[in-house]
Amino acid sequence: ALAKREAEKALxxxxxxxxxxxxxxxxxxxxxxxxxxxxQQRVEEAxxxxxxxxxxxxxxxxxxxxxxxxxxxxxxxxxxxxxxxxAARINPRDAFIREKSRLLEEEEDPRKGIAWREQRREKxxxxxxxxxxxxxxxxxxxxxxxxxxxxxxxLAADAxxxxxxxxAALFYANRKDRPGGExxxxxxxxxxxxxxxxxxxxxxxxxGRFYDRLGEHEAAYAVLAQAEREADxxxxxxxxxxxARIVAAADVAEHFMRAEKYAExxxxxxxxxxxxxxxxxxxTAVVRQEVMVKLLRALLxxxxxAEFEQKVHxxxxxxxxxxxxxxxxxEYLLRTNQLEPARxxxxxxxxxxxxxxxxxxxxxxxxxxxxxxxxxRADLLRLKQIDAKAFNYQPRxxxxxxxxxxxxxxxxxxxxxxxxxxxxxDRTHALRLIAxxxxxxxxxxxxxxxxxxxARHPEEPFWPYQFGRLLVEREEYSAAIAPLERAVDKTKxxxxxxxxxxxxxxxxxxxARDAVRVFRxxxxxxxxxxxxxxxxxxxxxxxxxDEAREQFSxxxxxxAQESSQAVNFVAGRAITLLGRAEALELLxxxxxxxxxAQVPALRSVxxxxxxQDEGPEPMAEAMxxxxxxxxxxxxxxxxxxxxxxxxxxxxxxxKDYEGAVKLYEQVIERNPNxxxxxxxxxxxxxxxxxxxxxxxxxxxxxxxxxSEDANVLDTVGWVYYRVDRLGExxxxxxxxxxxxxxxxxxxxxxxxLLAKAQRTAEARRTLEKGREVARQKQNNEYLQKIEQELAxxx
Numbered sequence: 001a002l003a004k005r006e007a008e009k010a011l012x013x014x015x016x017x018x019x020x021x022x023x024x025x026x027x028x029x030x031x032x033x034x035x036x037x038x039x040q041q042r043v044e045e046a047x048x049x050x051x052x053x054x055x056x057x058x059x060x061x062x063x064x065x066x067x068x069x070x071x072x073x074x075x076x077x078x079x080x081x082x083x084x085x086x087a088a089r090i091n092p093r094d095a096f097i098r099e100k101s102r103l104l105e106e107e108e109d110p111r112k113g114i115a116w117r118e119q120r121r122e123k124x125x126x127x128x129x130x131x132x133x134x135x136x137x138x139x140x141x142x143x144x145x146x147x148x149x150x151x152x153x154x155l156a157a158d159a160x161x162x163x164x165x166x167x168a169a170l171f172y173a174n175r176k177d178r179p180g181g182e183x184x185x186x187x188x189x190x191x192x193x194x195x196x197x198x199x200x201x202x203x204x205x206x207x208g209r210f211y212d213r214l215g216e217h218e219a220a221y222a223v224l225a226q227a228e229r230e231a232d233x234x235x236x237x238x239x240x241x242x243x244a245r246i247v248a249a250a251d252v253a254e255h256f257m258r259a260e261k262y263a264e265x266x267x268x269x270x271x272x273x274x275x276x277x278x279x280x281x282x283x284t285a286v287v288r289q290e291v292m293v294k295l296l297r298a299l300l301x302x303x304x305x306a307e308f309e310q311k312v313h314x315x316x317x318x319x320x321x322x323x324x325x326x327x328x329x330x331e332y333l334l335r336t337n338q339l340e341p342a343r344x345x346x347x348x349x350x351x352x353x354x355x356x357x358x359x360x361x362x363x364x365x366x367x368x369x370x371x372x373x374x375x376x377r378a379d380l381l382r383l384k385q386i387d388a389k390a391f392n393y394q395p396r397x398x399x400x401x402x403x404x405x406x407x408x409x410x411x412x413x414x415x416x417x418x419x420x421x422x423x424x425x426d427r428t429h430a431l432r433l434i435a436x437x438x439x440x441x442x443x444x445x446x447x448x449x450x451x452x453x454x455a456r457h458p459e460e461p462f463w464p465y466q467f468g469r470l471l472v473e474r475e476e477y478s479a480a481i482a483p484l485e486r487a488v489d490k491t492k493x494x495x496x497x498x499x500x501x502x503x504x505x506x507x508x509x510x511x512a513r514d515a516v517r518v519f520r521x522x523x524x525x526x527x528x529x530x531x532x533x534x535x536x537x538x539x540x541x542x543x544x545x546d547e548a549r550e551q552f553s554x555x556x557x558x559x560a561q562e563s564s565q566a567v568n569f570v571a572g573r574a575i576t577l578l579g580r581a582e583a584l585e586l587l588x589x590x591x592x593x594x595x596x597a598q599v600p601a602l603r604s605v606x607x608x609x610x611x612q613d614e615g616p617e618p619m620a621e622a623m624x625x626x627x628x629x630x631x632x633x634x635x636x637x638x639x640x641x642x643x644x645x646x647x648x649x650x651x652x653x654x655k656d657y658e659g660a661v662k663l664y665e666q667v668i669e670r671n672p673n674x675x676x677x678x679x680x681x682x683x684x685x686x687x688x689x690x691x692x693x694x695x696x697x698x699x700x701x702x703x704x705x706x707s708e709d710a711n712v713l714d715t716v717g718w719v720y721y722r723v724d725r726l727g728e729x730x731x732x733x734x735x736x737x738x739x740x741x742x743x744x745x746x747x748x749x750x751x752x753l754l755a756k757a758q759r760t761a762e763a764r765r766t767l768e769k770g771r772e773v774a775r776q777k778q779n780n781e782y783l784q785k786i787e788q789e790l791a792x793x794x
Contacts, residue, residue, distance in 0.1 A: 008038065010030075010034045010037070011031065011034040011035065011038070011286075014027060014030050014031045014034055015031065015285070015286065018031060024056070025053040025054075025056040025057035025060045025063060026053075026060070026062075028049045028050065028052055028053035028056070028063070029050065029053050029060065029062050029063050029066065031046075031049050032046040032049045032050045032053070032063075032066055032070075033066070035049065036066075036070070041073075043070050043073050043074055044074070045286070045290075046066075046070050047067055047070045047071065048290075050063045050066055050067040050070065051067065054067065054083075055356070055357070056353060056355070058086075058386075058387070059090055061087055061090045061091050061094070064083045064084070064086045064087035064090070065083075065084070065087045065094070065096060065097075067080060067083045068080035068081070068083045068084040068087065071083075073163075074162070074163065074166055075132060075161075075162060075163025075164065075165070075166035075167050076166055076170070077132070077133065077136070078136050081103075081107060084097075084100060084103070084104065085104065085107070088100075088104055102116070103133075106133075106137060110137045110140040110141050111141060113133075113137050114134065114137050114138065114141070117130055117133060117134050117137065118134070121134065121150075125153070125157075126157040126158075128154050128157050128158050128161055128163065128164060129163070131150045131151070131153050131154040131157065132150075132151070132154055132163060132164065132167045134146075134147075134150040135147045135148075135150045135151045135154070135167060135171060138150060139171070139174075144175070147171070148171070148180075151167060151168060151171055151184070152184075154167065155168065155184060155187055155188070158191075159187045159188050159190070159191035159192075160188065160191035160192045160194065160195050160199065160203075162192075162202070162203075164188065165185065165188035165192070165203055165206050166206065168181065168184040168185060168188065169181065169184075169185060169206050169207075169209060169210040169213070170213075172184060172185075172210065173210055173213035173214055176214060178211075178214055178216065181210050181214075182207070185203070185206060185207045185210055186207075188203045188206070189203040189204050189207065191203075197230070197234055197235070197236070198231075198234060198236060198240060198244050200230070201227050201230050201231045201234070201244055201248060202244075202247070204223060204226065204227040204230070205223075205224065205227050205247070205248060205251045207223050208220045208221075208223040208224035208227060208251060208255065209251065209255075211223060212255055212258055212259075217255070217258075217259045220255055221252070221255055224248070224251050224252045224255050225252060227248050227251070228245070228248040228249055228251075228252055230248075231244040231245045231247070231248040231249075232245055232248075242275060242278075245275055246272055246275055246276070246287060249268055249271055249272045249275070250272060250291070252268050253265045253268040253269050253272070253294065253298075254294075256268065257294070257297075257298065260301070260672060260673070262298045262299075262301040262302045263302060265294075265298045266295065266298050266299065266302070266304075269291055269294055269295040269298060270295070272287075272291050273288065273291055273292070273295070276288045276291070289318075289319065289322075292311070292315050293315075293324050293325075293328070295311065296308060296311055296312055296315065296325075296328050297328065299311065300328065300331060300332055300335070303335070303697055305332065305335075305336060308332055309332070312325065312328060312329050312332065316329065321352070323349060323352060323353060323356065326345055326348055326349050326352075327349055327356075327358060327359065329345055330342055330345035330346050330349060330359070330362065331362070333345055334362065334366065337723075337725060339366075339370070342366065343363070343366065346359050346362060346363045346366070347363075350363070355386050357383055357386060357387055357390045357391070357395075360379045360380070360382055360383040360386070360395070361379075361380075361383055361390065361391060361394070361395045361398075363375075363376075363379050364376045364377075364379035364380040364383065364395060364398060364399075365398055367379065368398065368401070368402055368405070368731060369727055369728040369731045370727045370728075371727050371730065371731070373402055373405070373406050376402055377399070377402055380395050380396075380398055380399040380402065381399070383395045384396060384399065388422070393419060393423070393429070396415060396418075396419055397419075397432070399415055400412045400415040400416050400419075400432070400436075401735070401738070403415065404436065404439075404738055405731065405734050405735075405738075409436070409440055412436055413433065413436060413437075416429060416432055416433040416436060417433065419432075420433060420453075427462060430449075430453065430466075431466075433449060434446050434449065434450070434466065434470070435739070437449065438473070439738050439739065439741055441741075443470060443473070443474055446470050447467060447470055447471075450463055450466045450467040450470060451463075451467065454467060459490065460490070461486075461487040461490035461491045461495070461498065462487075464483040464484070464486040464487040464490070465483070465484065465487035465498050465501070467483040468480045468481075468483040468484035468487060468501060468502075468505060469501060471483070471505075472501060472504060472505055472508075475508075477504070477505050477507075477508040477509035477510075478505075478509035478510065478511075479509075480501075480505040480509065481502075481505045481506060481509050481511065484498065484501055484502040484505050485502065487502075488502050493522075493526075494526070496526050496527075496528045496530070496531060499518075499522070499526065499531060500528070500530045500531050500534055502518070503515045503518065503519060503531065503534040503535060503537075503538060504534055504537075506518065506538070507534065507537050507538040507541055512538045512539075512541035512542045513538075513542055515534075515535070515538035515541075516535065516538045516539060516542065519531065519534075519535040519538065527558075528558070528566075529555040529556075529558045529559035529562065529566045529567075529569070529570050530555075530566075530569060530570075532551045532552070532554055532555035532558065532570070533551070533552065533555050533569065533570045533573040533574070534573075535551050536548040536549075536551040536552045536555070536573070536574075536577070537573065537577055539551060540577055540578075548577075548578075549578070549582075549586065552570065552573075552574045552578070552583075552586055553586055553589065553590055553593075555570040556570050556571070556574075556586060556587065556590040556602065557590055557593065557594060557598055557602075559601065560590070560594060560597075560598035560599075560600075560601040560602045561597065561598055561601075562601075563601060563638075564600075564601040564604040564605055564638070564639065564642060566601075567601045567602060567604075567605040568605050568608070571583060571587060571605050571606075571609055574586055574587075575609070580609075580613075583609075584606075584609065584610070587602065587605065587606045587609065588606065590602055591603060591606060599632075600629065600632070600633060600637075600639040601639070603625050603628060603629050603639075604629060604639050604642045604643065604646075606625055607621075607622045607625035607626050607629070607643065607646045608622075608642070608646050608649075610622035610625070611646050611649045611650055611653070614653050619650055619653065619654075622646060622650060623647070623650055625643075625646075626643045626644075626646050626647050626650075629642075629643035630643050630644070635670065636670050636671070641667050641670060641671055641674065641677075644663050644666060644667050645663075645664075645667060645676075645677060645680075647663055648660040648663040648664050648667075648680070651663065652684065657684060657688050657689055658689075660684060661681065661684060661685065661689070664677055664680060664681035664684070665681065668681065668698070672701065673705055675702045675705040675706040675709070675712060676702075678698045678699070678701050678702035678705070679698075679699070679702040679706075679711065679712050679715050681695070681698045682695040682696075682698040682699035682702060682715050682716075682719055683695070683715050683718070683719075685698070686699075686715075686718060686719045686722050687718070687722075692719055692722030692723045693723055695719045695722075696719055696720075696723060699712075699715050699716045699719040699720075700716065702715065702716070703716045703732075708739055709739070710736040710737070710739045710740035710743045710746060711736075711743070711745070713732050713733070713735045713736035713739065713746065714732075714733065714736045714743060714745045714746040714749060716732045717729045717730070717731075717732030717733035717735075717736060717746065717749060717750075717753075718733075718745075718749050720732060721733075721749060721752070721753050721756075726753060726756070726757060729749075729753055730750070730753055730754075733746050733749055733750040733753065734750070737750065742773045742776075742777070744770060744773055744774055744777070744779055744782040745782075747766060747767075747769060747770035747773065748767070748770055748782055748785060748786060748789075750766050751763050751766040751767035751770060751786070751789055752789065754766055755789065755792075755793060760793055760794060763789075763793060764790065764793055767786050767789055767790050767793075768790070770782065770786045771783060771786045771787065771790070774786060
């Protein structure tokens with residue numbers, strides 16, 4: 001049928017074949033061809049199908065080539081370049097690849113590409129494709145001005161062109177330039193609307209996506225909702241109107257998904273399914289399937305498991321061999337702790353597609369949590385062989401984690417070193433390797449690694465800075481001065497972060513007068529609240545207390561101009577160096593001197609500090625400040641939410657635990673991405689109210705936001721312990737101790753778990769280590785708990 005140019009019929013036949021041959025990469029390529037052969041090309045859908053084809057067969061030349069063509073058609077050529085490169089490596093003699101050889105050369109040498117494309121521009125100044133490519137190339141060589149100029153020329157040449165609109169949205173979003181993007185996209189909306197009202201709706205949707213890229217979610221929703229209303233009011237034929245309504249509603253739903261407002265996304269997806277009920281044919285069936293997958297994803301994110309289970313059953317009935325349904329069901333089973341069914345479902349996925357990266361990754365993590373380390377290692381190594389860069393290297397990091405958990409530190413070190421070598425520009429892997437050395441008390445190795453990297457990259461300030469920080473951590477402050485000074489020199493004294501650590505090293509390395517001199521010579525624009533706080537420490541070291549107090553006061557007011565986090569840091573240093581009473585005096589004084597803009601942050605921190613004191617007078621003062629904040633700030637503002645958190649803390653002290661839970665839930669409903677609120681609520685439910693099952697989703701959400709925070713990991717581990725998920729609990733507690741070997745809560749909880757599992761020798765070693773740490777930290781509360789547990793061991 002495709003050969004006879006009967007694209008609709010061909011698509012129906014191919015979709016039927018796909019249901020039987022769900023993992024056949026070539027069938028998906030033919031489907032993509034059919035989608036692109038329709039009178040109204042469905043390019044985005046073709047891209048999704050081709051990505052699946054590449055997932056099943058990463059060396060499918062036709063799929064790689066065609067996905068590049070699709071991105072190019074949408075004006076998103078840069079997103080397809082890697083696919084074109086992969087296709088060229090497989091079949092460099094292909095006619096299309098040879099035709100694109102100049103484009104591939106440009107990727108290697110953007111300036112060479114600019115030279116010949118500028119010559120082409122002189123001959124044909126209205127060649128939109130050439131102008132957009134020049135926009136990309138100028139960005140590659142960091143010439144933003146000329147990039148924007150070429151983009152504006154493309155807008156002048158053909159503002160109604162969807163490629164131009166896409167390029168403008170991406171360009172200005174990457175630059176975080178809202179006014180520039182708004183101006184450009186308004187031009188495209190007006191030009192597209194002049195072509196047809198339906199095209200105007202399409203262009204308006206792009207403006208909504210632009211706002212979403214900027215994180216301006218309210219503005220995005222306003223534009224997308226308006227576009228959906230306009231689509232609903234279109235005076236066009238029924239089929240075109242239906243398509244416009246579905247596309248607009250889908251954009252609204254995707255907006256809610258990006259903003260993690262899953263509850264708002266669900267009714268929109270259901271609305272789209274309602275639109276589709278009156279439709280017939282293969283196109284309607286395909287769109288319905290895609291919407292069902294997204295609806296299932298939203299329900300899973302909301303943990304609306306009853307509705308999810310009902311809908312996934314229907315989906316699997318309609319599409320029994322479709323992998324996405326199986327993978328969603330596997331994820332559901334993992335989330336609901338149905339471990340054996342989850343393992344079986346992942347096995348089915350891998351039976352159907354042995355190279356499915358997601359299933360290998362999930363099963364590898366699953367086996368780690370169950371302490372089935374050999375099986376986990378096999379899956380993760382298989383995935384590394386298939387795609388070493390999968391999921392932004394997360395499976396490789398899990399492999400390193402596995403080696404750490406099994407005390408194979410040399411293998412963990414080797415894996416992280418490989419990641420550093422493969423990603424020389426990504427410092428996160430280097431920092432993880434340094435963290436590994438720290439966790440295993442191998443600070444000399446950490447220093448050797450930093451010195452090695454510093455020798456390879458002598459002009460980069462990052463490495464001497466890391467060397468200095470390591471020495472500070474070892475409290476070798478005098479030795480830290482020289483590398484930190486090199487880092488200061490390499491940044492020409494323009495990095496406040498490096499300057500702050502330099503002041504610390506000077507002060508604590510018995511050169512406080514030099515620290516004061518450096519501070520006084522700094523340009524005012526470089527003097528952050530953190531630097532003022534460290535300058536105050538230097539002044540105290542040379543017995544200039546009044547000047548130190550003055551710097552703390554200035555730091556509090558300057559910090560209040562930034563955020564409550566900045567004020568919180570300064571207040572913490574003041575409490576440590578001046579004592580609680582004097583620090584509170586400075587905070588109260590700063591509040592009386594503050595401008596209207598500075599008041600919320602100061603009031604927030606002062607109330608939080610007061611709430612840490614369980615006496616009735618500080619608590620009463622904290623509550624007065626909380627009430628003032630609640631009255632003066634909008635309900636969704638950060639300061640309003642911080643005030644509610646302080647109020648929850650006060651209720652906890654007063655043993656009104658149910659009241660505290662309601663406040664935490666209120667905060668999380670308004671902002672579901674506050675890890676400390678989630679963590680506190682989880683611990684309160686599990687530990688105080690004996691509702692550990694209710695605590696699970698909050699602890700797991702906190703973990704997704706702060707997966708390397710030892711306190712969060714301890715909470716997740718403790719909650720899992722309380723619900724008898726001991727394998728997962730042990731993994732989380734070991735992970736907590738990997739990041740913070742002296743975390744007393746995690747060590748104590750791990751000791752309890754090992755004792756419960758009747759692994760007495762391990763429990764004794766863990767608790768004895770905890771006792772040693774508790775004595776060093778002079779933490780009598782944990783010392784007493786640990787002594788009691790040790791006494792009860794057989």
